Amino acid sequence: MELWFSEFHSTDFKVDFRIRKQLFGQYSDYQHIQVFDTYEFGRMLVMDNIVMLTEKDEFIYHEMIVHVPMAVHPNAERVLIIGGGDGGTLRELCRYDDLKEIVMVEIDSLVVDVAKVYFPTVATSYDDPRVTLLFEDGLRYVRRCRNMFDVIIVDSTDPFGPGESLFTKEFYGNCSHALRDGGILVNQHEGTFYHNDAEEAASTYKKTSPVFKNTFVYQAHIPVYPAGHWLFGFMSDRYHPLNDFDPDRWNARNIKTDYYNTDLHRGAFALPNYVYRLLHDGVLLDQTFRRVIGDTIWPPNGDTLNTEDEDRVDIDFSEIEKNG
Ligand code: AG3
Numbered sequence: 001m002e003l004w005f006s007e008f009h010s011t012d013f014k015v016d017f018r019i020r021k022q023l024f025g026q027y028s029d030y031q032h033i034q035v036f037d038t039y040e041f042g043r044m045l046v047m048d049n050i051v052m053l054t055e056k057d058e059f060i061y062h063e064m065i066v067h068v069p070m071a072v073h074p075n076a077e078r079v080l081i082i083g084g085g086d087g088g089t090l091r092e093l094c095r096y097d098d099l100k101e102i103v104m105v106e107i108d109s110l111v112v113d114v115a116k117v118y119f120p121t122v123a124t125s126y127d128d129p130r131v132t133l134l135f136e137d138g139l140r141y142v143r144r145c146r147n148m149f150d151v152i153i154v155d156s157t158d159p160f161g162p163g164e165s166l167f168t169k170e171f172y173g174n175c176s177h178a179l180r181d182g183g184i185l186v187n188q189h190e191g192t193f194y195h196n197d198a199e200e201a202a203s204t205y206k207k208t209s210p211v212f213k214n215t216f217v218y219q220a221h222i223p224v225y226p227a228g229h230w231l232f233g234f235m236s237d238r239y240h241p242l243n244d245f246d247p248d249r250w251n252a253r254n255i256k257t258d259y260y261n262t263d264l265h266r267g268a269f270a271l272p273n274y275v276y277r278l279l280h281d282g283v284l285l286d287q288t289f290r291r292v293i294g295d296t297i298w299p300p301n302g303d304t305l306n307t308e309d310e311d312r313v314d315i316d317f318s319e320i321e322k323n324g
Contacts, residue, residue, distance in 0.1 A: 005036055005044075007051050009226040010194040017041065017051075023118060028110035030162040035118045041224060043118055045086060047111075048161055057223045058088050058122060061188075063260040064220040064268070065232055066092035069151050069184040071250040071265060072239050076150035077101065080178065082138035082166060084155035085111030087123030093153075094125040095255050103132045103149075105141045107162050139165040145178035152179060154187035159200050167204055172211045172235075182238040189217055192275045193227035195286050201231055205279045213237045217279060218268040220259070231275075241269055 003019040017038045024035035034046040042055030053061065066089055070076060077100045081089050085106040093102055106112060112133070115123035126133065134141065138154070152175050157163035165171060166187075175185050189204055191197035201217075209215040212235035222230045234241045247262035277283045290297055 005038070005046070007046075007049065010196065013194070015224075017044065024114060026110065028108050030108045031157075033108075033110055033114055035114060044224075045114070045119065047157055050158060051224050052157070053086055053088065053119075053122070054224050055119070055121065058086075059257075060220055060222050060259045061225075061230070062088035062092050062122075063257050064218070065089055065153055065155060065186055065188065067250070067255070067257065067260040068218060068232065068234065068241065068265060068268070069153070069186045070096060071247075071262065072234075072236075072241055072245050073150055073182070073184050074244075074246070074249070078149050078180075079103070079151045079153065080105065080142075080145075080149040082142070082152065082154045082156065083107070083163065084153070085109075086115040086119060087112070087126060089153055089155045090126070090128075090131065091122060091124045094128045094130070096253070099130060101132070102128070102130050103134065105134045105136055105138050107135065107137050109135045137165070139168070139171050139174070142171065142174040142178045145174070147180050148178055150180055150183050152183065152185045154185070156188055158190065158197075159204075167200070167207070169207045169211070172208050176211050176235075176237070179237075183236065184239055185212070185233075185235040187233045187235075189231035189233040191226045191230050192278050193229060193285065195284060197226055198278055198284050198286075202278050202282050202284075204233060206282075208233055208235050211235070214240050216241050216269055217271065217275075219271065219275070220268060234269075242266060 004016045005019050006014045006016050008014045020037040020039060022034065022036050026033055031048045036044045036046065038044050041057065044054040045052040079093055079099060079102050081104040083106060084090060084104060085108060090102065090104060093099060154166055156166045159167040179185060190201040192201050205217060214236050216234040217231050218234060219229060219231050221228055245265060250262055274285050
């Protein structure tokens, strides 16, 4: 019997992973956590039926969420991770020898336990002496912090369930106080292709841009996330992600990566037009792409070809079939 796991990327579109077997499945106090052994992607962590990471492509997400801010900040010493219980973000951060302290605030201790057992290549760095791990709600933690961190990385789930409070104005405001002068906040910023993700991406941008002087979005190609395309937010009152970025300084560190490099850093901030329109004008692709519904082209506009027009082209399919 073949086993498949499906994730719905929208109500009308899903992806299927062929599974060797399910390795773990349990409800924590916050969410349903599963681990599968997949044929194509290696082990896969799923929370509330949403794919969080796979062994095959997690490097892309974790390198991009860490190295982009770390390559811009000239002398980061203290970093806060909110979420990130699988340990992937921590693994990448621990590659920076000059970091002095990394605080990680994860709400769900079961995620860390599961990662240590099932994802040894991801949860590599919990024993690093610079790490303080706290099991607590990220929003409540940052409420109490003032001028503490050079970089804050929000490695959260989607904005439903336990991750929801990490997408609020209050949270972003608190992060801005928790940052030291010249601090940088980076978050996972959802996707832009499917309706629900796109609405979240647009609303996140709308909430963060009044809080920080510089608010940018950058992108990465992440095969298992919806449309294989995911965004990250970059926010700072002082630093600009390109003007203040020194490729030579980062390259001199000799950190070995499989996705991130300093040319890609620049390219990642160049956004497709429809993504730019979504973030700046709130226009969803679903509202603008032209498709035929029934007999009409939608959305209608002045010069739209309407199939009920006299100009309507009738295609004789039998001719096409005959001619091959
Ligand atoms: N956190 C971001 C997961 C977002 C995925 N969303 C989705 N598949 N709809 C990933 C955690 C990795 N440390």
